[in-house]
Amino acid sequence: MQAVWAKAIAAGTPPLTSAEVVNKVLSQDSSNGTFLKNVGIAECSYRSRSSSEDVFHSQLAAEKECSTALQTQMDVLKKDNERTKSDFLMLKS
Known part of the structure; x- marks a missing residue:
């Protein structure tokens, strides 16, 4: 060498x-x-995770799931809002 x-x-x-x-x-x-x-x-991990890292990863996964659910709810609310706006405009004219 x-x-x-x-x-x-x-x-x-x-x-x-x-x-x-x-x-x-x-x-x-x-x-x-x-x-x-x-x-x-x-x-690609050359060391095992500690228990605190496992807890952190579990919390992160839970927060990601919650974020996804909230985003889905926001999308539904946006569609409902657009539908309500168009219905209001139709009634107004």
């Missing part, structure tokens, strides 16, 4: 950092998403 670094420095190019090497390998070998599966890693 040191020989590779010495050659890179002699050639005038800085050697790649470990992170750059991993990024290069992952970008080449994971184009179809199998690299991490092949090495036994299902997700």
Whole structure:
């Protein structure tokens, strides 16, 4: 490994950092998403989540569901409002 670094420095190019090497390998070998599966890693997480992170993710998921429900209700109310406006304009004329 040191020989590779010495050659890179002699050639005038800085050697790649470990992170750059991993990024290069992952970008080449994971184009179809199998690299991490092949090495036994299902997700790109290299550490397990703590219980507080689990609680946070659960709360976030619940808030997303609530937000989606509220958006659906808003859409229904907007349609009702438009219908009411058009009905009012028809009655007014």
